[in-house]
Amino acid sequence: MTTTVPITLTINGALHQAFVQPWHTLLHVLRDVLHFTGTKRGCNQGICGACSVIVDGEVVRGCLSIAANCQGRTITTIEGLANGNTLSNVQQAFLELGAVQCGYCMPGMIIAATALLKRTPKPTEEEIREGLSGNLCRCSGYVKVVRAVQVASERGTS
Amino acid sequence: MNPYIHPVGARLPRLETREKITGRAEYTDDLVRPGMLHAAILQSPHAHARIISYDTTRALAVPGVIGVITGDDAGWGRSGPFVKDETAIAKGKVRYVGEPVAAVAALDVDTARQAAQLIDVVYEELPAVFSPDEALAPNAPIIHEELATYVNVLGLPVRGNVLQDCEISQGNVDSAWGECDVIVEGEFETQAQYHAYMEPCAALAEVDANGKLTVWSSNQSIFRDQSNLSESLGLPMSKIRCLSPKVGGAFGGKIEITVQPIAAMLAIKTGKPVRIALTREQDMETMRVRHPARIRMKTGAKKDGTLVAREVDILMDVGAYADDSPGVVGVSTVFSRGTYRIPHARCRGKGVYTNKLRSGAFRGFGGPQAAWAGEQQIDEIAAKIGMDPLELRLKNAPEPGREWMCGIELERSDLKECLEKVRAASDWKRRRNEKGRPGFRRGIGLACIPHISGVLSSSAIIRILEDGSAVLSTGAVDNGQGSDTVLVQMAAESLGLPVDRITFAQPDTDASPYNWGTSASRVTYMVGRAIVGAAEEAVKKLIKYASQMMECAEVDLELRLGGFIGLKGVPDKVLPFAAISGYAHWAAGGPIIGTHALHYDGPVLDPTKAVIKHFPFRFGVWTFGVHAVEIEIDEATGRITPLAVWAAHDLGRAINPMAVEGQIEGGVVQGIGYALFEEMVWDGGKVANPSFMDYKIPGTMDSPMEIHSILVENPDGSGPFGAKGIGEPPIVGPAPAIANALFHATGVRLTKLPMTPERVLRALNEAPRAH
């Protein structure tokens, strides 16, 4: 027997409703039901970080969050960071520093960096590496990613 | 200098960056078509078995299931680059655990996955082989009984389970050993490495009312997809259109077919668009790995450090299907010579089928395996004759104007410059004398990297639009390395247009000119040359029409920056491209189009000067690199921590230095993963660690932040703006450089990759405590 669960989520400032199965993850609902496809599926095991989203102010794994358990929560995805055509500080720094290659890990990486800077506005290099340690990238070697977060931090939040 | 006027050499962010950082870039699994179905596969539980029958009744009875395919739906068409041995889905036999045997299309992915498990397949198990040694044993089970009847493009002498057997030799090795004062000899082993592109393989297929198949997929070549699909599905290529949305990394793993035939078969069967995206586990169980290899090598030198002879035997595990293996085995065999002048060399490579996941192209393409052995032996010789390993390498570096290998003379050779720059930047001498903190050892080691860019064919079309902007069409797929941007930079530079006045046409087999693929570090070099040629033709035509408009001779006209043709010596006498293009469209009856196509035409291995047997490529323009890696070793746990890397590469000219650095930094870290811990492990025939939980790749905390990219820019005569490719070489250096650093720090040498803490600690414990 299955039970469909109705949920309401605030995603990037707008209310969304969906009917979900108990085993559906937030990642599934974001991507396959509500079509917020910016959030990526890389491993579905909570290891790679491509599915990182911010739920009630904290970065979590979309693939390990049960959607039904997110009822009423406020979610920020990669689509919600820019203000119109104005990129967020983190996005702008990633762009300028050339931190982006294939881009598949980048939504999760940028979400994790955004959450990191919210918690620690002026992180050390070590704190940046630790803060992004759960986001795998196979292209960049991380050097430019870490530098981009440093630059974003120097420019202040937002 | 304004990068938008002079784009070549500019640190330009990738053109598509905004899409990627706002979540708007579309990858295959993000695409949706009306009525689209979702697919899932059933995988073989056996390493080697005959398929007796299928029963799909239970799967088809699941509500929401629309269609099922099995080997019965596939024809006997076989695809592949060199030896065509792969059907669209397993048919007749399965040859490795995890091989797709059937697939389901359903309304949602949960249903498809559940139903796939309900397909009943009856197998007759066959004996299986899991290593080249087992596969070469007398009476070993034959994995492809009909191998001799397969299409074999280059006529490789296949037999039994042997797919490839090549040789590249010159001089007289047997007598040369007598000239050597020092000889080192050893056996080296390398492991299977998983590409670990962050985007698992995915495809979306749709059939239109005329039966034309369109396939979007994560790939490295829409043309290879089209050809592979045609071969395996038995459809004419005119009925197949392949497209590439954004690709989330590939590294060689997506150059040949992935899941496109499965999506296509289901789309054909159901008449609906079908999307399939592998789970990470499935991707690790069914795609590709870097060839595990065993390398026997012997190198001899005189006591002054002059290298005299080298003999190499490379044995590679091909896995169940040939894929790019003949290429990888061949290239590894050439690269096993290293970057040195060695007058006497006998290098042989053998690729053998086993009942395992196929090995395929992977960044470096046989180079990492060869360098793992070869660069350690160079260090061993240096240690034996008491010479600095950097000096030894300098002494044997190729020189321009002298034959280097197999008839090849290099126009330039920048290995010496790379070595000198690494020596200076790393403060080599000081670091060679540095001691570790208590409980730790510190060492620095070197590796030289030979590589090529080039191979096969590319083309480009540049059309000048009515408003004077241009559209560039090349068919080259950007896997994330930034080729779209670099190609646009070269087109913009050639046309004197700002970058934002060039449109990069997305690859489409219906519309794009041919490009073999995004591989072999060839896009910048080969496609770049095609672009330069196409731009030259376009400019020539612009000048022709401008001369008609301005009523002057063509020779008096010139290309001016910003999209103008001007009269030489008269600064204000100009015509904008828009005006010329407008004239061409109406007065001449059509747009200005420049085209250029080329096959690789650079230096080739000369069969009159060396023994060259069964080597599948004409080959490419040589490029060299030098890596130095400084490491720290925890004496108590054996863990190696790379502290800093100096990576010098002679890339001719950096079209986009920021993108080049990205290639070097990324390649180095992928190489560090290969060096220290990445290893695909099999339990019998089954991949035992098909997840990121068990198979680890480096994260931020496992990667050095100090990666010093040293761009040695001496323009190559044949390259576009002097450029050569840089995609692959950076992955080759870290493993041997770290091994040499380990030896420097501890006197211990590891011959087996990866250098896990356990292997290091055991070696340290077994070594005499001399240090």
Next chain:
Amino acid sequence: MQIAETFAVAAPIERVWRFITDPATVAPCVPGCQSYEVLTATSYKATIQIALGPIKTNFNVIVDLTKAEPPTYLASTARGEEGGKASTLTAKSELRLLANGPGATTVSYASEVALVGRLGKFGLGMMKKKAKSIGEEFAVAFRTRVEAETASQGGTAGEVLSADNAQAGA
């Protein structure tokens, strides 16, 4: 996955052979064995429950005896699947008995076990430990049973054993 185990039984080799080739005595010693059914003289079917932490599974296993050289060597294959075919198991096993004097036998076996599907995703290391502990439990149960029966030949526990046998065979 390779599993090997050696244990000693204080009973003559012929008796150990008789017991180890009789599903009625072997099945109850297999940890988690819920039921078994004799199909032919050389094959039988069993339902075995295996628990791995939170994961509980029932495997339907068919065992075929492929070669017997009484009283020292027995080869068998086993194949089975979980309900819903989420996992499949195949095993090739060899069993060797060695007489260690008149009343003692050394039993050793080696199995090559392949587990694919969902349980194949379970950590290999933990799986091996699990297999080892199952093997050890089996050894203890089997030894206890054979030794008890051997002792009962001396006239102590005959009724108990036959009652057990009846139950196991039912």
Next chain:
Amino acid sequence: MKFYQPTTLKQALKVLANEDDARCLAGGATLVAMMNANLLAPSALVSLSAVKGLAGITRRKNGSVTIGAMTRHQAVADTAALDGGQRLVREAAALIGHPAIRNMGTIGGSISHADPAADYPTALVTANATVTIENSRAKREIDAQNFFTGYLETALEPGDIVVAVSIPAGVAGAGSAYEKFARVQGDFATVSAGVVLALEKGVCRHARIAVGGCAATPIRVAAAEAKLVGSRLQDSAVAAAGVLLAAACDPIDDFRGSSEYRLMILPTILARAVSKARVRAETVS
């Protein structure tokens, strides 16, 4: 599959008592990963997110600290209340996975899963923690050491929920440390060690040690602790303790390291934990 979102513990326990094969959903970090891998498909999920009173860290007058089962790893890692002999629990929490995992995972969920390579089990056994368990009939407390019974196996019975973990104040002036060796940052431990020490004029007067990743459960050996007590924690004493612990361990062979390798480095990891704990104990005393 059914989904329940009780708001009180009583409701949650009732559902668990009535539903066969229901699973509590805490942070999801482990359970959902297993569901995604198709390893588990429970009949029902009982979310504990809305249950009042299960999250939070309380310091009692007697110095003990009680951590509600639904407390996230990050909250434990951030709490300064865990100090002295309790500090290693905070240190262990900070080493679990990565930031996003620490924002999701809970102490109750982690210990209920009982992976011997996880960080909490070893830290809690070292800190002599007590696990409070409740079911629809009763509430009971059990020592962490007795809570972990095997690979992924605990003393939990069907219908039980871990509601809290309490860490006693322990010996006055104690210092503690948790040391972990893993393949890459954030991975489960290849070997880990927890140490609580108290010193008097450089002499160890109290020691409690556990090692993780080396057996089905965290391993404590009284004789190993006895080697330290009364010593000045010189290398030979610590090494002797390491040897005794290694003798009691039976590690698995897996991708994190062979059984032998784990035993090879165990004394080193222990020694590193001891030396860190010692510095801390010296600072306290």
